[in-house]
Amino acid sequence: xxxxxxxxxxxxxxxxxxxxxxxxxxxxxxxxxxxxxxxxxxxxxxxxxxxxxxxxxxxxxxxxxxxxxxxxxxxxxxxxxxxxxxxxxxxxxxxxxxxxxxxxxxxxxxxx
Amino acid sequence: xxxxxxxxxxxxxxxxxxxxxxxxxxxxxxxxxxxxxxxxxxxxxxxxxxxxxxxxxxxxxxxxxxxxxxxxxxxxxxxxxxxxxxxxxxxxxxxxxxxxxxxxxxxxxx
Numbered sequence: 001x002x003x004x005x006x007x008x009x010x011x012x013x014x015x016x017x018x019x020x021x022x023x024x025x026x027x028x029x030x031x032x033x034x035x036x037x038x039x040x041x042x043x044x045x046x047x048x049x050x051x052x053x054x055x056x057x058x059x060x061x062x063x064x065x066x067x068x069x070x071x072x073x074x075x076x077x078x079x080x081x082x083x084x085x086x087x088x089x090x091x092x093x094x095x096x097x098x099x100x101x102x103x104x105x106x107x108x109x110x111x112x
Numbered sequence: 113x114x115x116x117x118x119x120x121x122x123x124x125x126x127x128x129x130x131x132x133x134x135x136x137x138x139x140x141x142x143x144x145x146x147x148x149x150x151x152x153x154x155x156x157x158x159x160x161x162x163x164x165x166x167x168x169x170x171x172x173x174x175x176x177x178x179x180x181x182x183x184x185x186x187x188x189x190x191x192x193x194x195x196x197x198x199x200x201x202x203x204x205x206x207x208x209x210x211x212x213x214x215x216x217x218x219x220x221x222x
Contacts, residue, residue: 002154033209042214043155043199056209090154097208100145103154 003027004093004104012110018079021107025072025093031055032074033094033101034066038087049074050097081111116213118200123219124190132185132198132216140205146174146185147199149215155199158185187218195220 003026045058049068161176
């Protein structure tokens with residue numbers, strides 16, 4: 001158990017819908033990262049927050065957005081969902097942005 | 113951007129030693145990580161190299177050569193529970209996100 005928590009564990013929804021994934025980092029960690037893992041693409045970096053501010057952006061679609069709240073938990077919002085958005089979404093955290101990242105258990109999103 | 117290459121699959125026997133290679137091309141380099149991932153589970157951190165050489169941690173060792181853009185993960189005394197995907201990830205100078213290879217699926221057989 002890494003100490004990073006993610007909810008929900010599974011999410012099944014329909015195309016065109018919007019969902020919110022939640023992540024609580026390890027106690028004391030200021031940096032949160034979101035990754036998407038699909039069978040064909042592997043693990044892809046989406047976005048990073050550090051102490052409430054956006055720090056880096058990767059291959060994140062415009063339909064996706066995220067934020068980190070004052071209590072350091074983070075949410076990833078996915079809208080206008082498409083079949084291809086079906087994937088495992090992982091959150092990782094680290095004390096500072098240059099430290100080792102520890103991953104949460106993931107949210108499995110299925111878009112039907 | 114980065115290009116990270118690892119073999120797709122490997123098979124080894126219980127009790128043996130296996131070496132998983134990773135090559136990378138990057139415009140900047142700020143460390144190389146190895147993670148283990150069992151199917152449907154979270155990646156778990158195994159090792160980190162930022163300087164050339166070998167880092168040893170129990171049954172696992174990782175080697176880095178920055179000039180060659182090359183790393184390997186060495187697993188000794190293989191156990192059945194080592195059957196998993198092993199992910200090589202490089203961190204660039206310009207940021208601190210990890211860029212992952214597609215992973216090497218290791219099957220340990222009796």
